[in-house]
Structure formats: structure tokens, C-alpha cells
Amino acid sequence: AQKVTQAQTEISVVEKEDVTLDCVYETRDTTYYLFWYKQPPSGELVFLIRRNSFDEQNEISGRYSWNFQKSTSSFNFTITASQVVDSAVYFCALSRNAGGTSYGKLTFGQGTILTVHP
């Protein structure tokens, strides 16, 4: 069975601080995909990143960066110089990479509520 754990329920920071959201996953698969989604107060789910388990390179996109460490089964997300608009719930998710035996089902973590104060 697959499992995603986001141990931080809520994080509160002041604008311009850096913040890291933790994600730890469990899977028996050797290949899989990891995702981060953002859920702003309006409620929709916004895709942020997809990472194949083959690719352990860290990724940076503007103020966002992701640290994938297969050895510790973690896929952490860092926001640099946070802004009020970053306030949202952030979900880490996992899917199998098994082609015909899996159809992309996402297993989500509990989410981390990030509040950025001005």
C-alpha cells in the first residue's frame, strides 16, 4: 500500500521568510511519481510539480524548489522569500508508475496549511 505523510499540520511564517514543507512517502514500487499540489482558499487544486522516481535531481522554479531524496523517501518543498499569496494548503501526492496495472491514482498526504503573514 502507498502512504504519504505530511507531519506539519500548520506552519505560520512572516512574509519574506523561507519555509520548507516536509513530505515522506511509503511505497513498495521501485518506480513511482511524486507530486505537489496547492489548494488556495478558493478551493481548487493547482498542480505544482511532478517528479519521476528515476530522477533525483533537485528542481527550482522561481521561488519554489524541491528536494527529492530517495534514500530517506522524502520529497520536500521549499518556498524562498514567502509572500502572502503563498498562503494555502499544500498537498504532497504519490502515484504508481506501473502502466497497465495502474491508472494514475493519486494518494495524497494530509496537507500542510501554510499561512504567510504580512
Next chain:
Amino acid sequence: EPEVTQTPSHQVTQMGQEVILRCVPISNHLYFYWYRQILGQKVEFLVSFYNNEISEKSEIFDDQFSVERPDGSNFTLKIRSTKLEDSAMYFCASMWDWSYEQYFGPGTRLTVT
């Protein structure tokens, strides 16, 4: 940019009533999903649909639930006899290929009274 749409945005229904939640996935996508999110909780997988049939379903997706793709564009979730615990946000998602990301619709908030 193409997007997944869902209607209605909010539906209120009485316990025991049937509801149909509608989704229009992105037009060239092949995989379709329903998820639900009870208020304040995580997003949970309900069902995936591919090649005009259910490919996977969760334990939540019991006989009260059904899905259809009636006309090649719409994708619907039916709950036959709603219960109070069905109150949640229901998200539809679609994906072009299983190795890509899922695009989510804005959700339908279902309130069962």
C-alpha cells in the same frame, strides 16, 4: 488553456436523494478520475475510468456510487441515495496519459442535509 470544468459548483440535497455531479474533462485526455475531500481533510481517491470502464476504485466507492461517460465529453458521478457523510468537495480530474499529471476541476461542494 484547456481546463476541466465541473457543474454545479455547489449542490444541496436531502438525505436519501440521488445526485449527479458533472464534469467535462480536457478534450484529448484519456484517463478520468473522481476524488473527494471532506472539509478540512485530505483528498481521497474514489475511482478511475479509462477506455469506457472503471479501472480502479477505492473502498469508499461502494454500490451507491456510479460513473458514466455518456457522450464522449461529459463524465458524471452519481450517488444513488445520499448520506450525511457524503457531504464533501468532489473533484474531477483528467489526464492525457498515465505518465503525466492530472488536471483537476474546481470541484463541486455537495451538502447533504
